[in-house]
Amino acid sequence: MLIRHAADLSENDVTDQGLYRRRREFMTGAIAMGSAGVLGLPELARAAPLTTVKSAYTVDETLTPKDAVSGYNNFYEFGTDKDEPAKNAGSLKPRPWTVVVDGLCAKPQRFDIDALIKRFPIEERIYRHRCVEAWSMVIPWNGFPLAALLNAVQPTAKAKFVSFTTLLDPKQMPGQNENYVPWPYREGLRLDEAMNPLTLLAVGLYGETLPNQNGAPIRLVVPWKYGFKGAKSIVKISLVENQPQTSWNMINAREYGFYSNVNPAVDHPRWSQASERRIGDFFRHKTLPFNGYADQVVKLYTGMDLKRFY
Amino acid sequence: MNKRLIYIAVWLALLAPLPAVIVFGVTAFNPIEYIERNLGLWGLRFLIIGLVITPMARIFRRPTLIRYRRTVGLFAFTYVLLHWLSYIVLDLYFDWPVILKDIYKRPFITIGMAAFVALIPLAVTSTDALRRRLGPVIWERLHQLIYLIVPAGLVHYWLMVKADHRSQLAYGSIIIALLAWRITDKAQAAARRRARAAEKAARTAA
Ligand code: HEM
Secondary structure, three states: OOOOOHHHOOHHHHHHHHHHHHHHHHHHHHHHHHHHHHHOOOHHHOOOEOOOEEOOOOOOOOOOOHHHHOOOOOOHHHOOOOOHHHHHHHHOOOOOOEEEEEEOEOOOEEEEHHHHHHHOOOEEEEEEEEOOOOEEEEEEEEEEEHHHHHHHHOEOOOOOEEEEEEOOOOOOOHHHHOOOOOOOOEEEEEHHHHHOOOOEEEEEEOOEEOOHHHOOOOEEEOOOEOHHHOOOOEEEEEEEOOOOOOHHHHHOOOOOOOOOEOOOOOOEOOEOOOEEEEOOOOOOEEOOHHHHOHHHHHHHHOOOOOOOOO | OOHHHHHHHHHHHHHOHHHHHHHHHHHOOOHHHHHHHHHHHHHHHHHHHHHHHHHHHHHOOOHHHHHHHHHHHHHHHHHHHHHHHHHHHHHOOOOHHHHHHHHHHOHHHHHHHHHHHHHHHHHHOOOHHHHHHHHHHHHHHHHOOHHHHHHHHHHHHHHHOOOOOHHHHHHHHHHHHHHHHHHHHHHHHHHHHHHHHHHHHHHHHO
16 A cells, blocks of 8 residues: 555654754754854745644655755756755745746736745645656655645636746856756646646645755645656746646657656666665665556546657 | 885875775765766776876876876776676666666667777786787787777766766867877878888988
């Protein structure tokens, strides 16, 4: 069984979190004392605790430690090496922040990030995270279903897809001074994928607001797809009629399809997707179809040739 | 300066990346990836340094530098060998079906493998005894394989990234500059030979 109730969580699963939080508090405290005064860092750039509710969405696997979750990242806006986002993302200002939700909907709106966090209950959801590069993590996200936000703006019958746009600001995101990605970063989902209860807008992890390098202040998490589908630092969500352009597909369409569902049977042209390296483990794990979420999502793709629509 | 001391210094410099890769590797979030990649990177760097030695010796008129070329080359081979082993053991843990599929199906692995296999005879024939047995002509011919191996290593490196080829471009420019130097050097040597031959012919005719 892949999904189980939070009540089944053993003590072991949660000790890590407490430990990491304490360490984090110590570190943020030290950083605040050391740099906020001297360098005048904006107060709100620091991780703040979130009030969260448990949810039924969890997996029976060891959590990836927080320092790995926010120390080993692909976030090309801050550099292409895995340790660069953690080093360089300090220039991102996640407050104040507005998310525009527009397009084919009855009530297009601009949402302030803090108002969004107050408006929807913030759930803790422990999801597997599978990168297209064949590594994986288990991450306790904090967020709310994308469907809740989309319902608030009331998509019209014409809306078939949802597009997501990351902030474009080379001053805050120095990687955007290089043109290895056609900026801004763009992602997209079919509307039914976007409305699936698994699809999450995360505003935090490990019970605190998102570290900048994880896509502060709000990012998409689609656990049955490869990680790059999860657009970070989102400024705009649009309801559209046609399949939107997505960044990695624009860079290399043969390697990165629009769907990019986790699929051990469809290899990346340069490596096998049959197995993955779970960060922290020596032996590879078998990769599961739809990253282990087939029960919840396979119905979205009935009749589709997943080798063609990769 | 003492020749022995220089040798020891060269050895230490060539050896130093190995413990560094291991120490940084075990503390990295993804140790296997870190170790595998950095061994490959040091392999490539030392292959390039091997190519730098001859032009340096010529430009700075220090023929004795050539002495260190073999040591550098053997270290380059060692790092590539460890890189290959890290792929077989750490990355795929002897999963031979996957390894074999990778080698024939994925161009970046195919090219890396070809470069590695081509390095083996160069490493094997580096002993004085074998070098003498082969004689200078065959030995030189064989070791010219390096002009294919190094670009192949670069192509392998190029093909493995998703985007952002800046470091590949940097390594690539160095490699191209080194190959260009050799081509012009060969051309000049040939021109000198022709000039000498012509001079000689003129003299005998006179
Ligand atoms: C002359 C031979 C070779 C050279 C110079 C070389 C060099 C490199 C370099 C520079 C990288 C990238 C490092 C980085 O990203 O920082 C790399 C990656 C890689 N090489 Fe090689 N390599 C060679 C042979 C091989 C062979 C024989 C194999 C396996 C059969 C191999 C497998 C790999 C793999 C799998 C990666 C990617 C690792 C990852 O994505 O984590 N290489 N190599």
